[in-house]
Amino acid sequence: MKTTDDGTVEGHAEVADQGFIEMLDRTILASIPEGQEAVIASRVLASTGQAGSGKFDVGEPRKLSQPYTYSTNFTLPDLVHLPGPGAFTVPTGIHSMGAIAGIGLVTTLPERNFAMAGCADTSHREDYTLELPKxxxxxxxxxxxxVKRPIGSYNSSYRLEGQTLHVTREMTTTTGTPTCSPAQYGELRAFALEIGKDLRAQILYQ
Incomplete structure (x- = not known):
């Protein structure tokens, strides 16, 4: 990702998934109606609190004989308010449908009385590079x-080299079952709330 002189962030992402998340991405991206790519891209950005535009290069989601990869491009206007001082969270752009931020979207209810489908043992790694204006x-x-809990673990690192910020985030879930019981959901929600604190952490600048 690169920040322009007016504070707009322009980015490109490469996504490679496996297993359950790969099939999820294949299904969703193969079903996007022609001409609706920009609308879907804006909705994906909005779901993680980002305002902007983008597009998908969906690759070949129906070609099951080979691993699935795809790419995205996105623009986030006025993300960094210039001149400073100011603050912003790390932009994530358009990413996998099974991205780390998604754990917060599926755990919004305070509690559940019935099992929740869609749980699985998963492993995610996201690497971001953001170039900042001089x-x-x-x-x-x-x-x-x-963050370490019985239901999973999460680690992140932030490194600034000159005007370039490097961010790595890794999350593993270990539910051991395709459905979460109400008790497991409570553990998953607590785990998601801890991760959310880090996802909302800000970069301060002058």
């Missing part, structure tokens, strides 16, 4: 985070 000075980057 005119700003970053004063604070988020602290590295580590």
């Amino acid at each position: 005119g700003i000075r970053v004063t604070t980057v988020p602290k590295n985070a580590s």
Whole structure:
């Protein structure tokens, strides 16, 4: 990702999934009606609190004989308010349908009385590189985070090199079942709330 002089972030993402998440991505991207790619891209951005536009290069989701990969391009206008001082969260752009942020979207209810389908043992890794304008000075980057619970683990790292911010986030869930019981859902929600704190962590600049 690169930040332009007016604070707009322009980015490109490469996505490679396996297993359950791969099939989810294949199903969703293969079903996008022709001409609706931009609408879907905007909705994906909005689901993670980002305002902007983008497009998918969906590749060949119906070609099951080979691993599935696809790419996205996106633009997030005025994400970084210039001139500073100011703050912003790490933009994630358009990413996998099974991205780390998705755990917060499926655990919005305080509790459940019945089992929830869609649980699985999963492993996610997301790497972000953000180039910042030369005119700003970053004063604070988020602290590295580590969350360990019986239902999963999460780790993140933040590193600033000159005007380039490098972010790595990794999450593993270990539900051991395709459905979560109400008790497991409570554990998953607590896990998601801890991860959400890190996803909302801000970069401060002047």
